[in-house]
Amino acid sequence: MKIKGVIFDMDGVVVDNHEYHFKAWMHFAKKYKFELNEQIYRDKFNGKTNADLFPMIFANPSQEEMKRYADEKEGMYKELYAPVMKAHTGLIDFLELLKKYRIKIALGTSAPPGNVDFVLDPLKLRQFFDVIVDGTQVKKGKPDPEVYQLCCAKLGLEAKECVVFEDSLAGLESGERAGCTIVGVATSHEAYELEGKTSLIIHDFTEAKKLLGL
Template sequence: MSHSSPKAFLFDLNGTMIDDMSYHAEAWYDIINNDLNGGLTYDQVKVQMYGKNEEVLKRIFGNDRFPQEEMDNLSIEKEKRYQAAYKPKLELIKGLKPFLDKALEHGIPMAIGSAAIPFNIDFVLDNLNIRHYFKAIVSADDVTHSKPDPQTYLDCAEKLQMAPEKCIVFEDAPKGVESAQNAGMQSVVLTTMHEEYEFSQYNNTLFFIKDYTDDKLEKLF
């Protein structure tokens, strides 16, 4: 990509900007098994952890198990447990701060497109003081259909007034990469929670990185 071509960077949050997915998995495992007697293994919980919180509950327990108010309460309770466990470890993935600074210097607009609720997004942005990097934020509350539906990333592109094909998505999850592919966007994949082979069915991956110190990222500027 040439330096002169306009582009935007769209970031998933959990597992992509912060390496926290194991904490989400532990919180879900606790809620699903200890509170709700779901009887799932840790690996089974990991597979179901995508999309909105209420979608996770519906996938595991069925559409009719919980009234909306109970799902809302369970969602907040899960995030409180996650935040309490993760806050002492809260930090950006290695190299991300300099990468964000460089993108800012190059005038590349950035957005966050996450299936997290605002309660969680605010927890990260405000505790790490990184809100100023992002011109747009699309959360679970802002979309009707969550990943792998393209709406999250298409809404990010629209808010940045950028064509989808000019957007590069940073993701860590197969369903997120599928969402980017469905939106007509290329992806850079972080292998924080998933292995490279788990993304083999997608054709929109530019490359894989472990963190933001990888020299391959220079190609994006």
């Protein structure tokens, strides 16, 4: 596979943090008394921006209310995940390899900027990314292709020259609709659940070098 750019989702890809986001959402759901379980989370929440999610949960929330809800939920997540946070298996070696081959690298995430800082800075990953697009920079969250279209544009590459690594079903659809080659990362979903969504599936980044022919 000849590529010029690689685009990573963050949650479930750069870090395998599905469990901690889910726990935070369950705490939040219990407090605000709305139905949530793992199936609902994986099918309807994973890969979406807070701006997409809170209008689904609350009736016509104001911008101020959505910010307050977002700050509360993300605070719960950070408290749970900070003590155990680490880069996904094989990621740093893979990023270093991409740099060696002068392949451009982008982050395309639905997460808010505070969550991006929370992950990239303590793990010293920011240095690897030529472009970072977060959830506040797009008008439509995944599965809309906007986030990956914007990543490609900022990298100065055509979508067909880029590979997207994604864990969520919404994200896989987003990358495909953008016109990129998509690789499923089996973290928030089992590999069999990604079958039919993409022909390329990995469990971690120790498998990625061979996949891209590097």
